[in-house]
Amino acid sequence: MRNTKLPPDLQAAWQEIDGYARDYGLDYFPISFEVLDYRTLYEVASFGGFPTRYPHWRFGMEFDQMIKGHTYGLSVIYEMVINNNPSYAYLLEGNDMTTQKMVMAHVTGHVDFFKNNLWFSHTNRHMLDAMANHAVRIQKAIDRVGYEPVEDFIDVCLSLENLIDYHAPYIQRPEAQTLVPVTEEEQAEELPEGLRVDRRYMQGYINPPDFLAAERQKLQDERNRSRKFPENPQKDVLLFLLNYAPLDRWQHTVLEIVRDEMYYFAPQAMTKILNEGWASYWHSEIMTKKAARASEIVDFAEHHSGVVATSPQRMNPYKLGLELLRDIEERWNKGKFGKVYDECEDFAAKRAWDKNLGLGRQKLFEVRKFHNDITFIDEFLTPEFALEQKLFTFRYNRDTDLYEIASREFAEIKQKLLYRLTNFGQPFIQVEDGNYANRGELYLRHRHEGVDLRIDYARDTLRNLHKIWTRPVHLETVIDEKKRLLTFDGRDYAERRID
Numbered sequence: 204m205r206n207t208k209l210p211p212d213l214q215a216a217w218q219e220i221d222g223y224a225r226d227y228g229l230d231y232f233p234i235s236f237e238v239l240d241y242r243t244l245y246e247v248a249s250f251g252g253f254p255t256r257y258p259h260w261r262f263g264m265e266f267d268q269m270i271k272g273h274t275y276g277l278s279v280i281y282e283m284v285i286n287n288n289p290s291y292a293y294l295l296e297g298n299d300m301t302t303q304k305m306v307m308a309h310v311t312g313h314v315d316f317f318k319n320n321l322w323f324s325h326t327n328r329h330m331l332d333a334m335a336n337h338a339v340r341i342q343k344a345i346d347r348v349g350y351e352p353v354e355d356f357i358d359v360c361l362s363l364e365n366l367i368d369y370h371a372p373y374i375q376r377p378e379a380q381t382l383v384p385v386t387e388e389e390q391a392e393e394l395p396e397g398l399r400v401d402r403r404y405m406q407g408y409i410n411p412p413d414f415l416a417a418e419r420q421k422l423q424d425e426r427n428r429s430r431k432f433p434e435n436p437q438k439d440v441l442l443f444l445l446n447y448a449p450l451d452r453w454q455h456t457v458l459e460i461v462r463d464e465m466y467y468f469a470p471q472a473m474t475k476i477l478n479e480g481w482a483s484y485w486h487s488e489i490m491t492k493k494a495a496r497a498s499e500i501v502d503f504a505e506h507h508s509g510v511v512a513t514s515p516q517r518m519n520p521y522k523l524g525l526e527l528l529r530d531i532e533e534r535w536n537k538g539k540f541g542k543v544y545d546e547c548e549d550f551a552a553k554r555a556w557d558k559n560l561g562l563g564r565q566k567l568f569e570v571r572k573f574h575n576d577i578t579f580i581d582e583f584l585t586p587e588f589a590l591e592q593k594l595f596t597f598r599y600n601r602d603t604d605l606y607e608i609a610s611r612e613f614a615e616i617k618q619k620l621l622y623r624l625t626n627f628g629q630p631f632i633q634v635e636d637g638n639y640a641n642r643g644e645l646y647l648r649h650r651h652e653g654v655d656l657r658i659d660y661a662r663d664t665l666r667n668l669h670k671i672w673t674r675p676v677h678l679e680t681v682i683d684e685k686k687r688l689l690t691f692d693g694r695d696y697a698e699r700r701i702d
Contacts, residue, residue, distance in 0.1 A: 209236055213294070216304050223493040224311040228568065229485065231314035232328075233289040236307070240296045244280055245269040247293060251468070252285045253334045257341035257460070258350075259357050282306040286317040286471070288328040301502040308489040312482030315571070320478075322470040322575050325372035330467055337460045344453035356454055359667045360461040365629050366440035367462060369469050437634040440647070441465075447637055448671045458671070476576045476624075480524015483510060484567070487525070523592075527579070530588050531570060532563035553587075576624045584620070586613040622652075630656055632664075635679070645672045649680035656680050658689075665691035 209217065217236060224231075239247065249266035250256040273279060281302060284292040292310045294303055317323050327333055345353045437443045441462040445455060471478070490503045511522040534540055538558030547553050570579065588594075595611045596619045610616070631650035639646035645668065649656060661678060668676045668691075675692040679701065686702035 209238065212300065213238070213303060216300065217307055220304060220307045220311065220489060223489050224308065224315075224485065227485070227488065228564075229311050229315040231290070231311055231318050232287070234284075234310060234314055235289055235291050236294055236310075237291070238294045238296050241273060242270070244283070244293055244295055245273065248280055248283055252283050252293075253331060255335045255338050257338045257357075258345070259354060259361075261361065282309060284310045284313045285331060286314075286323060286326060286328075286467075287331050288318075290314045290317065291331065299502065301499045302506055304499070305486050305490055305503060305506055308486035309482045311489075312485035313478065315485075316474070316478050316481050319572055320470075320474060321573050322373075322473055326467055326470060333463070333467075337464070340456055341460065344456060348453055353453070353457065356457055356670075357461070359670050360458050362663065362667045363441065363671075364461050364465045366632055367442075367465055367469070368438035369473065369626065371439055372466065432636065432638045433634060436648070438631075440632060440634055443634045443637065444668075444671050449673055450671065454671075470575075473575045473577075476520040476524040476527075477570070477574055477579045478524070479521045480526075480528050481571055483507075483521050483525040484528050524579075526592060527583055527588065528567055528570070530585075531583055532567055534563075535566040536561055536563035538562075577621060580617070580620050580624065584617055589613050589616050630654075632678070639677060642674070644675045644677060646677045647679070649678060651681040655682050658682075661689055662691065662696055665689060665696070669693055 208214075213236070221234075246266055247254055248269060249262045256262060269280070279295075281295055281298065282292060284290060290310075292307075292314075294306055298306070317326075341353065341357075433443070441458065444450075445458055445462070450458065487507060490507075491500070511519060511525055513519050513522055536559075537556055538544065538560045539553070539556050544553065544556060547556075570583070574582070589611075590613075594616050596615050631652070632647055633650070634645070635648045636644075636646035638644070647668075661680070665676050665678055673693075675690060678689045680687055680689065685700055688699050688701045690697040690699075
């Protein structure tokens, strides 16, 4: 068993940082820190931050990639924290004291965000125990049916794990199937009369009750077959499969676990920019104003600059989130918001605008409570911010085989960011019909938003859906501005135009 007690110097540093964080108004679950050597830290990281997960080759592959990145100096994990109550965080053994303090301060921001942000309000606060339980349940399935069948089915489920409704915990949607009672008028019209009887006293002999009941059941079955199923499109494809696919009990368990874990991790993906920006804001505040000694300021500045460093090849969520939060704080301190400010067309006047309102910190806590990345960018990204941060969109030039700046226009920059964040840049797929053509086939529709599906990905998705549904699977989409239906029947793929 590992020793989870912090050494005295780190414990003293944590008590100091915890005091400063509480003074600033951060409100977080109890945090338990553990110092790990780099191999153990990367092992935990490969499990998504959890010490125990179900066995699968994916975790080993991720561990191998992380270790290689560490060995060749391509990547280093300084901290890791779990959304749990109490929360668990890991420190890398061998880091200098300044780095450990910065990480602790960073963690307080994350756990405050986990506890208070709306989008985490429905997450399981005891997921550490749940993950261990999932591992036990899957191990029991392995013991019953063998490792390879379970691993193969986990592969199938993981390839479909994004087919959930990310907003389901926050919005009440119609169920996939609503049981609509048959009206009395319909019953009167369709009630089986049986064979013709001229004499009433012979009715019970010629049309016995059992016969009439069987006829009624036939009519009901026919109504059920002809009724649209589900009556409303269902965005949570995995839930539909759990409810209606012909799964063995152990398969149902595996799919349920994969879906449950996907919903747990979803808010982290939905708030990556804001969450990392919030944590970076607070580690900067605590370290530069309170917890860092003068001798540590230079070391902290070096580490902090590495965290928020930008690259022409990618967006740094730490940097974007931190700078946008600082911009919000300055604007609300100076009163750079509202109708009068927005309608001011004097650029020099807007730069010098300062009403000394001092509302910046209050506004930041409000942003932390209610927003995710999409609403954060949509509401607070401004042309002035984009210009100051030198934001731009880029594209690949086939002629030069290089990526180049496509535009510095604010509208295009914002649209590109929002598109990338909406559904995490993944296509919207929903169940339209679970009994397509009255043959029990699965019909899905892709909500086309200007970008065609990758056909190889679409085919792999259809193949894996068929492994669960066991009958032909269809996907309606748009390719080259033409409506198409992609089909996989268990052996062959087909594509046809449907408009």
